[in-house]
Amino acid sequence: MSLIVQKYGGTSVGDIDRIQAVAERVIATRNAGHSVVVVLSAIGGETDRLLSLAYDIDPKAAGRELDVLLSTGEQVTIALLSMALEAKGSLAQSFTGAQITIHTDNSHNKARIMKIDAERVNAALEAGRIPVIAGFQGIDEDGNITTLGRGGTDTTAVAMAAALKADECHIYTDVDGVYTADPRIVEKARRIERIAYEEMLEMASLGSKVLQIRSVEFASKYNISLRVLSSFVEGPGTLITAEDESMEEVLIAGIAHNRDEAKLTIRGVPDTPGMASKILGPIAEANIEVDMIIQNIGDDDSTSFTFTVHRNDYDKAKSILELTSKDLNAGGVEGDDNIAKISVVGVGMRSHAGIASQMFAALAEEGINIQMISTSEIKISVVVDDKYLELGVRALHSAFGLDQGDN
Ligand code: ADP
Ligand code: ASP
Ligand code: MG
Numbered sequence: 001m002s003l004i005v006q007k008y009g010g011t012s013v014g015d016i017d018r019i020q021a022v023a024e025r026v027i028a029t030r031n032a033g034h035s036v037v038v039v040l041s042a043i044g045g046e047t048d049r050l051l052s053l054a055y056d057i058d059p060k061a062a063g064r065e066l067d068v069l070l071s072t073g074e075q076v077t078i079a080l081l082s083m084a085l086e087a088k089g090s091l092a093q094s095f096t097g098a099q100i101t102i103h104t105d106n107s108h109n110k111a112r113i114m115k116i117d118a119e120r121v122n123a124a125l126e127a128g129r130i131p132v133i134a135g136f137q138g139i140d141e142d143g144n145i146t147t148l149g150r151g152g153t154d155t156t157a158v159a160m161a162a163a164l165k166a167d168e169c170h171i172y173t174d175v176d177g178v179y180t181a182d183p184r185i186v187e188k189a190r191r192i193e194r195i196a197y198e199e200m201l202e203m204a205s206l207g208s209k210v211l212q213i214r215s216v217e218f219a220s221k222y223n224i225s226l227r228v229l230s231s232f233v234e235g236p237g238t239l240i241t242a243e244d245e246s247m248e249e250v251l252i253a254g255i256a257h258n259r260d261e262a263k264l265t266i267r268g269v270p271d272t273p274g275m276a277s278k279i280l281g282p283i284a285e286a287n288i289e290v291d292m293i294i295q296n297i298g299d300d301d302s303t304s305f306t307f308t309v310h311r312n313d314y315d316k317a318k319s320i321l322e323l324t325s326k327d328l329n330a331g332g333v334e335g336d337d338n339i340a341k342i343s344v345v346g347v348g349m350r351s352h353a354g355i356a357s358q359m360f361a362a363l364a365e366e367g368i369n370i371q372m373i374s375t376s377e378i379k380i381s382v383v384v385d386d387k388y389l390e391l392g393v394r395a396l397h398s399a400f401g402l403d404q405g406d407n
Contacts, residue, residue, distance in 0.1 A: 042073025207258025268331020
């Protein structure tokens with residue numbers, strides 16, 4: 001008998017009918033001879049609703065009390081699904097993160113899972129009960145409720161699968177797999193049959209929010225067989241797995257995009273050693289992560305320095321940079337939060353030259369100006385004006401032969 005962890009996201013538990021449908025699927029999986037552990041998100045939109053309540057009181061709400069609030073969303077669905085399972089004649093038992101226990105560090109709102117005690121869940125399974133676990137939450141060593149960051153239920157599910165040594169982890173969502181691009185933007189996007197952990201990790205990091213980044217890290221570290229499936233339609237979904245040779249043959253696995261970043265430039269900085277650290281040091285001290293960086297040498301002895309940060313950190317980073325500009329007697333600061341990042345990802349890139357030039361040519365053909373570029377072994381990212389995001393993603397999707405109907 002195999003053990004399967006099934007995770008259902010917000011739309012999959014979006015209302016009572018959907019919760020009943022989840023109960024049916026869980027029971028059907030059991031009837032097919034498997035052991036099932038369920039991990040749930042809050043009802044779709046609930047986490048946003050709770051957040052906006054908090055922001056109505058304090059626009060900067062964060063930390064401990066926000067976690068107490070946000071974690072309630074998942075407590076509602078685990079109780080409802082457990083009731084639905086029981087009403088259909090199965091034994092079930094709901095668990096909050098604290099009840100299991102899911103131990104995390106103490107970074108409220110973006111905590112990391114450190115350890116999971118599997119005893120209570122195993123005991124429930126042995127007693128013939130279906131464990132129904134609240135995703136997205138845990139507790140720190142002082143017993144405070146923590147949450148794992150948006151999309152965190154994916155990570156709870158994969159970490160749970162690792163702790164239970166489950167045979168498979170199934171992520172049920174509103175799309176029937178991982179696509180070559182966000183199907184909401186690219187109509188011709190195709191479902192990917194199999195994708196390497198490393199590619200999926202890049203896709204997730206670069207904005208494909210179908211899986212939370214940490215969930216893919218866990219899956220890769222513990223070699224969890226992870227499948228993304230639709231809770232609305234039957235189908236094989238997408239298997240996320242270790243890389244093999246056949247994957248190398250595919251040049252580009254997919255196109256990712258994100259609108260989460262903003263760009264800052266400091267001009268007229270003296271071109272002397274130590275400048276980058278003087279500029280980025282105070283940003284790092286404020287706990288702001290920097291993503292892409294470029295430095296341009298001007299005609300005189302000065303340079304300009306541009307970098308991107310998360311849009312949420314934009315205002316804070318801009319004020320810090322303005323102080324730095326005064327300190328360094330630099331030429332001032334400019335910012336732009338109307339940018340988007342588009343990336344092409346694929347392990348096949350390792351053994352092929354010319355992808356970057358093909359990418360830049362496709363964007364040029366659409367008249368899209370590239371503002372910044374960064375590359376790694378298996379991805380190339382560009383920053384463009386936000387208004388070109390859709391056009392750029394679709395152009396690249398076609399240029400790399402990913403459109404449905406192409407081979
Ligand atoms: P859930 O609530 O089930 O966790 P999410 O909204 O977090 O669902 O993730 C599913 C969504 O991810 C899809 O509706 C889709 O718009 C988006 N998405 C972004 N990139 C991709 C991709 N490459 N493949 C599939 N879905 C993607
Ligand atoms: N409910 C949380 C969110 O909306 C966690 C999740 O759904 O994965 O981000
Ligand atoms: Mg999600």
